[in-house]
Each structure stands twice: as C-alpha cells, then as structure tokens.
Amino acid sequence: MKFEKITIIDRSGLTEAIIEQLAALSKNKISIYNDYPQDDAETLARIGDSDAVLVSWQTKITAEIIAQTSHLKYIGMCCSLYDEASANVDIIAAREKGIQVKGVRDYGDEGAVEFIFAQLIFLLKGLIKARWKDEPMELKNKSIGIIGLGTLGLMVAQTAQHFGMQVFYFNRSRKYEQEKNGITFLPLDELMKSCDIISTHLPKNTIVLTEKEFKLKKPNSILVNTSLGVPFEKEAFLNWIADAKNFAIFDADGVGDFAEEFAKHDNIILSDQFGGFTFEAKQRLSEKVFINMTNYLDNK
Incomplete structure (x- = not known):
C-alpha cells in the first residue's frame, strides 16, 4: 500500500536518506518545501490534493485548513507531540474528519x-x-x-x-x-x-x-x-x-x-542553534517519522 501523494510542507529537518525512502511510499513524486508558509492560505495551497503531509512544529495546521482539505488522510508531525492542546496541528478537527495525526517523542x-x-x-x-x-x-x-x-x-x-x-x-x-x-x-x-x-x-x-x-x-x-x-x-x-x-x-x-x-x-x-537538534537527533527524528508512516500504511 502507498500514499497517492506525499508533501513536505515546510522545512522538516528530515535527512536526505529518509526522504529518498519516503519516495517509495508515494505513487506520485513527493513535493518538498524548504521554507515556511506565510499564512494559512499558503499552507492550504501546499497541501493541495495530497493525502499525506509532513510538517514541522513551526507551521500550524488549523481546523479551518483541515476543513478545506479534500484528500488528506495522514499528517505526520516532524516534531514532538506531547498533547493535543500544545500541538501545532488541530488534532481534534483532524480526528473528526478521519485524518490520522502522528508525532514523535524523545529524539533530541x-x-x-x-x-x-x-x-x-x-x-x-x-x-x-x-x-x-x-x-x-x-x-x-x-x-x-x-x-x-x-x-x-x-x-x-x-x-x-x-x-x-x-x-x-x-x-x-x-x-x-x-x-x-x-x-x-x-x-x-x-x-x-x-x-x-x-x-x-x-x-x-x-x-x-x-x-x-x-x-x-x-x-x-x-x-x-x-x-x-x-x-x-x-x-x-x-x-x-x-x-x-x-x-x-x-x-x-x-x-x-x-x-x-x-x-x-x-x-x-x-543561541541561534536548536539545543537538541544535532546530527544524531536528525537521524532519530527522520527514522521515527518514517516508521510512523509505514505503520500507518500497514494498519499498525
């Protein structure tokens, strides 16, 4: 099983090796953005007709954005997901629309x-x-x-x-x-x-x-x-x-x-550096994001 189209909607921090592996999970070519959307309209435009998107903690996916998506089934957070209240994705709105949201923990x-x-x-x-x-x-x-x-x-x-x-x-x-x-x-x-x-x-x-x-x-x-x-x-x-x-x-x-x-x-x-985002942390984050996606496709 594969996604129809995967889009990385902002600067995710994923390794090139993992992005190459993600390509095998998408029927169509992956779309990759290496900057951040300026507003909700741009975020929605980047999501487009994707059924899977990956997003860092710096971009919000609000209930209003989710309501306007037509194909979205999976949102992968390339960041820690501690609880629904602090997430940059409106998880309640996603759940109500049947969209699965997955985050990661303990990588940095x-x-x-x-x-x-x-x-x-x-x-x-x-x-x-x-x-x-x-x-x-x-x-x-x-x-x-x-x-x-x-x-x-x-x-x-x-x-x-x-x-x-x-x-x-x-x-x-x-x-x-x-x-x-x-x-x-x-x-x-x-x-x-x-x-x-x-x-x-x-x-x-x-x-x-x-x-x-x-x-x-x-x-x-x-x-x-x-x-x-x-x-x-x-x-x-x-x-x-x-x-x-x-x-x-x-x-x-x-x-x-x-x-x-x-x-x-x-x-x-x-410091202008993210304290926990080292080379090793990037590897751990990327692997966990990939595993989340394969588990979803395998119905785990």
Missing part, C-alpha cells in the same frame, strides 16, 4: 541536555561574555530546580546529580519513584525561592511563571529554557532580568519570538 533529548550543561558551565566559569559570580564557580553543590520532570527533565536531573548538584523538581503529578533516587519535590513557590538554577521542560508555550513566581525567585539566580516557546509572562520576566545579577539562557526554540528583544540584555545568553 541528548543534545538538549548537553546544550544546557555546556551553557551553564560557560556561564559559571566566565567562558563567555558573562559570568555568574565574581569568581569562576563549580556546579557541585549548586541547587537546580526542574519544572517538568518528563523524559528530558529527568535526564537533566540525572546529569545534575552526576555533577554533585542538589536536585529538586516541580511537576503537575508527583514522581515518587524518582524521589527515591534523590530528586526532591518542591511546590513551585518553594522551588523558585530555593534554587540557584531553574530549568524548564514543558509543552509548547505553556505559561507557568508569572509576576508572582519571579518575585519569589532566588536573587542572583539563573533561568534556562529549552522548551518550545517561553514558559513565562514576558513583562514579568523582563522585570526580573532587569537585575543584572540574574541570568537567563535560551536556545533558538526556547526564546520563541523574542530573540531580537532579548538580545539587548547582556545577562541573557542566546
């Missing part, structure tokens, strides 16, 4: 962990334009609070333990098994008050930090965000970061739409 975690600790080490030791304290510092015995103890959050916690850090977490549900391993639960308010470093690992554009939390945050502390989009109210964050003794670290995913604005602050460390 290793690279994201390395990015986080590399940036922290650079900042603590003053190996970049900024330094956390007056003298170079070690990670050992510093406290880190993790907001969101999923797969990546847990990997960050375990890596922090290897550095001899004190590890705390806040999550919407307690992780009792991990608490047995020395990862201590704290309510969000206490986490903000207590930790030298806060690292957020949340579904896309999930807001958990407001003015209240930033007012509680430990003085002379660090915020790291590699989630998709910022997890805070922007004005509350800007008020907090106005204190030059506070620092924030973002990768290209984590800074969202605020890269230009945040770049004006010397105590905000920005």
